[in-house]
Amino acid sequence: MKPENRTFIISGGASGLALATARELHSAGAYVSLLDLNAESGSQITSELGPRSKFFETDVSSTGSIAAAIAGTVSWVRETGAEVGGVVAGAGVGLPGLILGKGNEPLPIESIDFVLNINLRGTLDLIRQSLPLMATVKPDGPDGERGVIIMIASSAAFDGQMGQVAYAASKGAVASLTLPLARDLSKYGIRAVTIAPALFESNMTKMMSGKVKLGLEKAMEFPKRAGQPEEFAKLVRTTVENSMLNGTVLRLDGAMRMPARL
Template identity: 65%
Template sequence: MYIKDRTFVISGGASGLGLATVRDLHAHGGYISILDLNAENGDAIVEELGSRTKFFETDVTDTDSVQAAVAGTVAWIKETHKPIGAVIPAAGVGSPGKLIDRHNEPIPLAQLDFVININLRGVLDLIRLCLPHMTTTEPTEPDGERGVIIMVSSSAAFDGQPGQAAYAASKGAIRSLTLVLARDLAQNGIRAVSIAPSYFESNMTAQMSEKVRKSLEKVLEFPKRPGKGEDFAKMVRHCVENVMLNGECIRLDGATRMPSKL
């Protein structure tokens, strides 16, 4: 699928890996619908990038909020005549904690819900609300493609570390969802892939302590550095453009395998 003159719906697009993806797809001629809670950042990005971007203040855990953002995007598409090419639910959080702590107390359910509602429920909600506007677009030649869903999994889906119960569960679910979506949407000419980054520079990893960061850097194979937003965005672009990428969760980790202990 060509990027130019297609609309890309990106949640979590005002920062981190989502913002890197916004910049890359915009640079290649895409129209970008940015969904994020951070209105200040979102408005600044639109001011910077111009008329091929639109920002919608969105809480991905609130269906009404997501519905309003999708409706706003569809209204914008009617003005631009640039159909949806991809949905990229990149909003995500991590809130570490074992299911039972050292005092033999169970983790608060609200802490689990916080992670799962953003990382999984919010992803499913955005996809399901966007799909009716993708299945009705004109298919492209020669394969009859209408679009692609690109989700964000994690290395935690493969080798989750202690304290990542909710996070690994949510990202493992994204990994498992990928093939199901590809099969469900094949008849509509819509692909589904997911990307599983390892240790990347992001708002989430910026909250790590220096000790944890140094421990992670020791297990990196090559390159000997955290991934950058640009590395992730290039993979997203490749997923858009390569029609044979479908039903797969792609590890983007420089051969890193997370240890059981840091």
């Protein structure tokens, strides 16, 4: 499947890995529907990218907010004629906290809900609301492909560190739902793939202290640096274009295996 003249719905699309993905797909001729809470950044990005981009202020933890963005995308697709080719579920948060903290206090359930509602529930809700639109797309090519769902997990799904119980649970769930999602959608010609990056330059890593970031870089084998958003975006484009990638989790981590603690 080629990105050209296809529309891609990208959550978290106003920053980080999702924004790099939007730029990469757009450079390949795609239309990008960007979903994000940051309206100011969204407006700047659509001004930069031009008419093949559209921004929808969206809270992925809200079913109604996603529904409005999907409805807006449907209207836009009718105008452009560029049918939906995929969804990139890029919205995500990290909120570290030990499951049992100082003073013998358990991690607040509100903290757990915040992470799960965005990273897991938001991912599933965006996908399920996008699928009726994708399932009616005209099949393309000799395989009759309609599109691809691309989710973002994390190396924390496999070797989460101390304080990452909620985050690792959310990303582990995304990784584990990849195969059943691919199986559910196979009859429609829709693929499902998850990318699990390790340390990448992003808004999340900008919040880390220099000591923490350096410790994570030391755990990298090669190259000994954080990944660049453009490197992630290139793998997304490859995933879009390679129809044999389906039902799998792709680690993008420089052979990094995170230590229990830094």
